[in-house]
Amino acid sequence: MDARVWDTDLAAGGRLMARLALFAGFSDEPRRLTRLFLSDAHRRAAHAFIGWCGETGLQAQIDAAGNVVARYEGRRAGAPALMLGSHIDTVRDAGSYDGNYGALAALAVVETLHAREERLDHAVEIVAFGDEEGVRFRTTLTGSRALAGNYPEEALDQKDAQGVLMRDALLAFGGDPERAALIRRSNVAAFVEAHIEQGPTLEAEGLPLGVVTAINGATRLEVVVDGVAGHAGATPMNLRRDALAAAAEIMLAIEERACREPDLVATVGRLEAWPGATNVIPGHVQFSIDLRAPSDANRAAALADVEARIFTIAAMRKVQASIAKSHDAGAYVCDPNIVAGLKHAVEAIGVAPRLLPSGAGHDTMAMGKLCPAGMLFVRCKDGLSHNPLESITVEDCAIGLKALTQFVRDFRAS
Ligand SMILES: [Zn+2]
Numbered sequence: 001m002d003a004r005v006w007d008t009d010l011a012a013g014g015r016l017m018a019r020l021a022l023f024a025g026f027s028d029e030p031r032r033l034t035r036l037f038l039s040d041a042h043r044r045a046a047h048a049f050i051g052w053c054g055e056t057g058l059q060a061q062i063d064a065a066g067n068v069v070a071r072y073e074g075r076r077a078g079a080p081a082l083m084l085g086s087h088i089d090t091v092r093d094a095g096s097y098d099g100n101y102g103a104l105a106a107l108a109v110v111e112t113l114h115a116r117e118e119r120l121d122h123a124v125e126i127v128a129f130g131d132e133e134g135v136r137f138r139t140t141l142t143g144s145r146a147l148a149g150n151y152p153e154e155a156l157d158q159k160d161a162q163g164v165l166m167r168d169a170l171l172a173f174g175g176d177p178e179r180a181a182l183i184r185r186s187n188v189a190a191f192v193e194a195h196i197e198q199g200p201t202l203e204a205e206g207l208p209l210g211v212v213t214a215i216n217g218a219t220r221l222e223v224v225v226d227g228v229a230g231h232a233g234a235t236p237m238n239l240r241r242d243a244l245a246a247a248a249e250i251m252l253a254i255e256e257r258a259c260r261e262p263d264l265v266a267t268v269g270r271l272e273a274w275p276g277a278t279n280v281i282p283g284h285v286q287f288s289i290d291l292r293a294p295s296d297a298n299r300a301a302a303l304a305d306v307e308a309r310i311f312t313i314a315a316m317r318k319v320q321a322s323i324a325k326s327h328d329a330g331a332y333v334c335d336p337n338i339v340a341g342l343k344h345a346v347e348a349i350g351v352a353p354r355l356l357p358s359g360a361g362h363d364t365m366a367m368g369k370l371c372p373a374g375m376l377f378v379r380c381k382d383g384l385s386h387n388p389l390e391s392i393t394v395e396d397c398a399i400g401l402k403a404l405t406q407f408v409r410d411f412r413a414s
Contacts, residue, residue: 013398095390149184229283
């Protein structure tokens with residue numbers, strides 16, 4: 001362990017771990033953690049959070065979009081705020097740390113400041129977003145988008161699987177659907193989200209923390225390959241137009257292209273072949289491609305290469321290929337000053353700083369439209385997330401908290 005973690009830090013890490021364990025009890029399902037946006041468990045978790053804020057003298061409240069928000073005033077009332085937080089909704093059968101770590105670490109930072117009666121030149125605001133995972137309604141990031149003045153009002157008309165309108169669920173939760181689009185924040189100097197990495201890089205490199213440089217942009221494609229179905233016994237190899245063999249060659253070409261470039265990732269996650277019989281040459285294949293990169297220019301270049309390879313391979317094999325784009329979202333490049341500040345904070349506590357992109361989406365993308373934003377990653381076991389086996393150590397929990405606290409103290413609103 002290269003970081004200097006003192007007993008006092010470990011004790012703070014232990015308290016945060018204990019609270020995370022307690023918080024994981026707020027679930028919509030017995031014996032596993034499922035806390036969907038605006039559900040009963042989400043409401044109970046939000047109120048527990050508000051109660052903990054109250055113990056530190058913070059008046060937390062639920063805002064119109066269903067976020068829990070609280071403000072720790074600076075030396076001077078009305079100072080610009082550094083906002084810290086993450087989401088407290090989860091996927092089904094979730095782990096205890098995704099989102100929750102960043103929300104409760106934000107509160108722990110303020111508790112530390114409060115305990116030492118320490119006021120800063122800036123205010124510190126805490127936010128626990130409610131709608132990051134997008135499991136219950138076909139929406140995502142509505143909480144952070146509301147604060148950024150970019151609320152998708154059409155989301156209110158979405159229904160969950162039981163037919164409950166998001167509008168009604170938000171009202172019952174304590175939000176205000178009529179005002180959700182009107183709560184764009186002003187006077188926010190920056191937003192920082194601490195979050196578990198959800199990937200294996202930090203663990204593989206033996207590092208507890210990472211500073212996020214960018215949140216990957218993503219392109220999704222649907223590819224159709226049409227060859228000719230034929231008799232598996234009667235058609236010689238040189239006379240075949242096998243759509244699945246062509247798709248296989250395309251898949252390897254995609255993998256090879258992604259391997260050539262650091263931080264570019266490409267995945268064929270779904271593939272179907274017709275007619276799907278042992279004794280028939282596949283005549284029709286459909287598969288997905290998911291391509292992500294922290295740089296939009298690199299993603300565009302890779303996309304162009306992949307498309308060219310698909311058509312070249314199809315031509316060589318005398319099959320037809322068609323490509324349709326089903327999703328395209330640009331990368332969010334984290335604010336350079338926030339990245340530098342987090343890097344400095346990580347170094348200041350004795351940890352080698354590792355800059356890395358985030359492959360997963362986060363509320364930080366939405367907050368980045370409002371103010372300078374960035375993220376601090378904490379190592380998680382085996383890179384596992386969206387899984388009940390999600391795990392972090394008390395030491396890493398403490399180191400993350402220490403780095404975040406350091407950042408908050410050093411922060412200067414420009
Ligand atoms: Zn998350």
